[in-house]
Amino acid sequence: MTYKITSECISCNLCQSACPTGAIKVVDNSLWIDANLCTNCVGSLYTVPQCQAGCPTCNGCVKQSTDYWESWFDAYNHVLAKLTNKQDYWENWFNLYSQKFSEQLQERQCRVWGVES
Ligand code: SF4
Numbered sequence: 001m002t003y004k005i006t007s008e009c010i011s012c013n014l015c016q017s018a019c020p021t022g023a024i025k026v027v028d029n030s031l032w033i034d035a036n037l038c039t040n041c042v043g044s045l046y047t048v049p050q051c052q053a054g055c056p057t058c059n060g061c062v063k064q065s066t067d068y069w070e071s072w073f074d075a076y077n078h079v080l081a082k083l084t085n086k087q088d089y090w091e092n093w094f095n096l097y098s099q100k101f102s103e104q105l106q107e108r109q110c111r112v113w114g115v116e117s
């Protein structure tokens with residue numbers, strides 16, 4: 001189980017320079033921990049995970065959940081953000097879809113009622 005950067009991160013980059021394995025990287029302008037490189041600082045000079053220990057926020061860097069689906073969605077959102085270069089791809093998609101759907105519904109109602117939109 002590795003550590004992960006959360007939305008509470010203020011991008012101070014302290015953890016990136018503190019990480020002994022180089023696991024913390026900048027991807028699409030935000031920090032991300034490579035699970036393949038994070039060792040939880042076990043086997044290093046340190047007795048506590050350096051990313052969490054030095055973080056100025058309370059929850060900018062936390063241990064990954066053991067919940068399978070939460071971890072799965074974290075990984076999915078990360079890959080999706082890389083592919084689309086957008087953190088909130090589905091939220092934007094849904095907002096756009098809702099807006100278009102409302103417009104079409106309104107046009108249809110106007111046509112049925114014979115009112116100009
Ligand atoms: S727990 Fe240690 S190895 Fe893992 S990201 Fe944090 S500082 Fe790097």
Ligand code: SF4
Nearest residue numbers: 009010013015055060
């Ligand atoms: S130390 Fe904390 S706030 Fe600073 S970049 Fe790392 S996770 Fe973000």
